[in-house]
Amino acid sequence: MRRITLRHAWLAGALVLLATLPAWMGNSYYINIASQILLFAVFALALNTLVGYGGLVSLGHAGLFAIAGYTGGLLLAAGYGHFTADLAAILVTLAASAVFALLALRSTGIGFLMITLALGQIVWGIAYRWQSLTGGDNGVNVSTRPAPFGFSLSGADGFYYATLIVFLVAVATMAVFVRSPFGASLRGTRDQARRMTALGYNVWLIRFLAFLVSGFWSAVAGLLFVYYNQFISPQVAALTGSAEVLLMVISGGTATLLGPIAGAAIVVVMKNVVSAYVERWNLVLGVIFVAIISFMPEGLVPGSVRLWRMGWQALKPHRNPLVTSAVKEEGR
Amino acid sequence: MSLWLTLAVNSIALGGLLFLLSVGFSLIFGLMRIPNLLHGSFFMLGAYLGVSLLATGIVIGGTAFGITVPRITLIPQISNFFLAALISGALVAAVGGVIERFLLRRLAGQELPQVLLTLGFAFIIGDICLMIWTGDPWQPATPSQLAGAVRVGSLFFPIYRLAIVAVAVVIAIALWLMIDWTRLGAMIRAGVDDAPIARVVGIKVSQLFTLIFSLGAGLAAFGGVMGAPYLSVYPGLDFEMLPLALIVVILGGSGSLLGALVGSFLIGFLYNFGQAMFPDLAYVILFLPMLLVLVLRPQGLFGRVMT
Numbered sequence A: 001m002r003r004i005t006l007r008h009a010w011l012a013g014a015l016v017l018l019a020t021l022p023a024w025m026g027n028s029y030y031i032n033i034a035s036q037i038l039l040f041a042v043f044a045l046a047l048n049t050l051v052g053y054g055g056l057v058s059l060g061h062a063g064l065f066a067i068a069g070y071t072g073g074l075l076l077a078a079g080y081g082h083f084t085a086d087l088a089a090i091l092v093t094l095a096a097s098a099v100f101a102l103l104a105l106r107s108t109g110i111g112f113l114m115i116t117l118a119l120g121q122i123v124w125g126i127a128y129r130w131q132s133l134t135g136g137d138n139g140v141n142v143s144t145r146p147a148p149f150g151f152s153l154s155g156a157d158g159f160y161y162a163t164l165i166v167f168l169v170a171v172a173t174m175a176v177f178v179r180s181p182f183g184a185s186l187r188g189t190r191d192q193a194r195r196m197t198a199l200g201y202n203v204w205l206i207r208f209l210a211f212l213v214s215g216f217w218s219a220v221a222g223l224l225f226v227y228y229n230q231f232i233s234p235q236v237a238a239l240t241g242s243a244e245v246l247l248m249v250i251s252g253g254t255a256t257l258l259g260p261i262a263g264a265a266i267v268v269v270m271k272n273v274v275s276a277y278v279e280r281w282n283l284v285l286g287v288i289f290v291a292i293i294s295f296m297p298e299g300l301v302p303g304s305v306r307l308w309r310m311g312w313q314a315l316k317p318h319r320n321p322l323v324t325s326a327v328k329e330e331g332r
Numbered sequence B: 001m002s003l004w005l006t007l008a009v010n011s012i013a014l015g016g017l018l019f020l021l022s023v024g025f026s027l028i029f030g031l032m033r034i035p036n037l038l039h040g041s042f043f044m045l046g047a048y049l050g051v052s053l054l055a056t057g058i059v060i061g062g063t064a065f066g067i068t069v070p071r072i073t074l075i076p077q078i079s080n081f082f083l084a085a086l087i088s089g090a091l092v093a094a095v096g097g098v099i100e101r102f103l104l105r106r107l108a109g110q111e112l113p114q115v116l117l118t119l120g121f122a123f124i125i126g127d128i129c130l131m132i133w134t135g136d137p138w139q140p141a142t143p144s145q146l147a148g149a150v151r152v153g154s155l156f157f158p159i160y161r162l163a164i165v166a167v168a169v170v171i172a173i174a175l176w177l178m179i180d181w182t183r184l185g186a187m188i189r190a191g192v193d194d195a196p197i198a199r200v201v202g203i204k205v206s207q208l209f210t211l212i213f214s215l216g217a218g219l220a221a222f223g224g225v226m227g228a229p230y231l232s233v234y235p236g237l238d239f240e241m242l243p244l245a246l247i248v249v250i251l252g253g254s255g256s257l258l259g260a261l262v263g264s265f266l267i268g269f270l271y272n273f274g275q276a277m278f279p280d281l282a283y284v285i286l287f288l289p290m291l292l293v294l295v296l297r298p299q300g301l302f303g304r305v306m307t
Helices: A002-025 A028-053 A061-077 A082-104 A109-129 A156-179 A181-191 A193-198 A203-229 A239-252 A258-277 A281-295 A300-315 A321-331 B002-032 B039-055 B081-102 B111-133 B159-181 B183-193 B195-200 B205-231 B237-252 B257-277 B279-285 B288-296
Strands: B058-064 B067-075 B149-152 B155-158
Touching (some): A002 A028, A002 A156, A028 A061, A028 A156, A028 A181, A028 A203, A028 A239, A028 A258, A061 A082, A061 A203, A061 A239, A082 A109, A082 A203, A082 B288, A109 A239, A109 B111, A181 A193, A193 A203, A239 A258, A239 A281, A239 B111, A258 A281, A281 B111, B002 B039, B002 B155, B002 B159, B002 B183, B002 B205, B002 B237, B002 B257, B039 B058, B039 B081, B039 B111, B039 B205, B039 B237, B081 B205, B111 B237, B159 B205, B159 B257, B183 B195, B183 B205, B195 B205, B237 B257, B237 B288, B257 B288
Antiparallel strands (some): B058 B067
């Protein structure tokens, strides 16, 4: 009981911090970075549905993200209202997710990854080469941000609050989703697909629906992104984009609710900090990948906890050799 | 009429290049079950090294991060195109061997970490290439002994493109002979079918895997140099070639030489004819046969069903 209240206190504290952030952050540059973190956290949560809970690693999610951004952006540029454009963007992305899922779920494991990678590259190819539709390298400009219920999003603060609300809704639905019977069956298909089939579950359908859930939140994140930048270009659909969001999920720790959020914060902050000093973001991204795989394969957050504990154990006197060897084994 | 014929010759040439690229990918994926996302990077790195060898030789030194290193020529300039391609292939094979031996081996059987490691290295290699060779495209001249064209009737065929096809076919036959008819090939097949038993009878499976990985990396790099006068080398070539290798392998079936050959030529034709007929959608058309194969025959045209 005490743990739950402690947890509630933490959550309340985090919420208060997030809700009052523009007040004590002051500088709109930092508020914008906070908005970026939140919108990428939504994207990372979307991917985590598949990677963490479904055991299906997708390298094509930047494609879904970009489809939402492009559909929204192009419809807005064509003169449609915000509501129509956003709704259409989400529906189109859901349809695209269904196509992605139909093809990619022909296989699992590496096969799934390779097919999603190829599909993501198709989206990039369309965005880049089909100039008459997408404007090619010039991208699409979005001139205005929406003003739902008369609440203007054009400033940094307004946009931050809108992103925060979407983010909180996403986290809440994810929390419900994970604890629901459907979430449990999805984890079942990840761990014991054959047993789940034997128990009468339709493994394929569960994975398909999980893909749609993931596609929906990717679409929402894509729309937030296009409103945030008021611009979208083929670069968004590139493999780097899919790799970055996968890095967010993995660096934070998969199959946790907080992991992808922490991962999004780490990657966005690092990207902004690194870009301010050197141009070599891709190099840094690659080095982080290699370092994480080599030293903390379970993710930065659980990995740091483990390394911290190992260090703590080493400092303790009278250590039990059996315990330390168990810790070492765990580390492998 | 001659337009179509020219397109066909270009398609076959591109098919030959794609074969050099994807055969290594197919072997690594089919035999070792490693999804090697570095493969496009090997192609690009090889092409850059070949360009440098032909232009100036490999010279290190210069100023980076405020530190000045004296210029040292490691490998002198090479004027023979094929020799440059071979040396570049050997260098990249060594890079591939080191990555396999010291990093990928530790992750044997863990697909996700392998993917992330190779992806990480793909970004690292891509950025280092950008740093060294800058963002401008490089296009070496067509080698002089292969310049010109063969005349058949009233039609001209560029010798260089025919040479790419010839090289690809020679390598395909050599690989087939090696895998199907030599002791080494038998050991490789044994290692793939049942690694523990192969180890018990004294086959050093891990050494074979390093060999295959280096061979695949070297072939991709060799293909990169062969393709450089035709495709030119530029940043982003790595992630443009990687999906092509992926499609070829999905089409042909992993681990199958014949599949890689047929898949490469199919994609070569689709790419060139698509580009000529639907320039906006050429890239998308490439993926259509992949989708068809996935729906109708997920193991690929010549693939075995994976267990």
